[in-house]
Amino acid sequence: MAHLISQATRTAEARTIRAPAVPAASRLRRLWNRLPALLVAIIILVLWHVQTRESASLAFVIATPEAVWQTFGQLLSNGTLINHLGTTLLEVLLGLLLGVPSALLLGYLIARNRFAERTLAPYVVGFQAVPLVAIAPILITRLGGPGVASVSAVAALIVFFPMLMSTLVGIRGIPPELRELFRALNATRWQTFRRLELPAAAPSLFGGLKISVTLVVVGTVVGEAYGATAGLGYMIFSSRFMYNPAGVMVGVITLTALALLLYECVARLERYVLRWRAPQP
């Protein structure tokens, strides 16, 4: 029946196909698109500058941008910053490696199994209301005292809930018709997981992962608040203790940059994995 379809119909039906992207002037356009974000950064810097100028009595609390820049150079050249960043990075990666898969597993179980849902869901939700700062000391003591392992566990805990929720939303959002299709094709449980549930839930999972990679950074700071001797969080706390506001700011800015970098990595991975999604107009 193929050749019954006239060329005209085909062309008409092809109208939904995406037109090729225009390469010209795209670089300039991208710069233009970034301009508002850059302006915000400039405004913040100016406000910050004015603030420190007018309140000289607050010199122990707020550092001037210049002092922060200077301290940044110092901490970078003597290797302190890199050392702390290395520790934090390790904790972040371990935290994600620990928190994300366990949330995926439990989320999938709760989404697919009534008994698991009835048994576990109230605790999972209730647990989210427990302030992390309240239980972090307990956790750290139980996990062999301050160190990379216990801080990673605290970081894993903070990513657990958003990841679990996005798994639930993703798996439950799969249209029943698609499940029916897989049943009609006699798909095994594993095939249904591998070829339907995982890819169909991927948009939601990426949403959760984007939240997780920014939260995990916060998690390491909370973890390092209780007796840690390394990491950016430790650097922030010890700088504050020594009335070194510039050191605090360097730590904060480095953490922010780390979170942004992680976010960008996930966003790129998402664009690649979810390339099937219709291009946004």
Next chain:
Amino acid sequence: MLRFEAVSQRFGTLEALSNISFDVPDGAFVCLVGPSGCGKTTLLKIAAGLIGASRGRVTLNGAPINTPRREIGILFQQPNLLPYLSTRANVELPLALRGISRPERRTTAERVLHQIGLADFAEVYPSQLSGGMAQRAALGRALVQNPSVLLMDEPFGALDAMTREHMQLELLQLWQHTGKTILMVTHSITEAIFMADRVVVLTARPGRLHTEISVPLARPRHLEMVHSPEFGSLASQLRAQISLA
């Protein structure tokens, strides 16, 4: 032969289908019509082995259908394509799930893609297909296992009138070339008469067999036939039966 033997279906206290028996001979084109909510879709799902009947059974060449089978293809009103797979991968899906090797899958899918006129759109994702093309891809997915029976649940119901007519003609061509047995649920009286050898009419809930009307129009059918007096009298006969049902 696809045979419905006293099929009844209950959902809790709700009686959906009651004692339905009829035959679809090999190579026949039968349409199933009836008021909305009379259980047409349920009946089709029982025949596909997706749900079990409360009483009675459906057999294909004498063997009861309890689970989904390869010889029976099903097409729903919505194309239900996987948005993250290309058209080709969607068509290949039933073969992939059966563990058929990639080269063999490729060859079969290529043939089907040509058959349904989507060869040029093999690498395109479903979000970029029009409604008619998406439904055609779904038809390709049903055909790729080379089923002897096609069950269709209002397959053209979501399409615009022009595309719908096109698809009806294409389906009739396909049917005549391949000799498949087709059982199609439809809401449209015109579509039922235009496509079928025989139209089975169900009553409102609980769905019972009301009557069967045979359609003696000549084959191959043409769109102009719709305006013939013979077609008109068949249509009004069917309409009268549905309103009695």
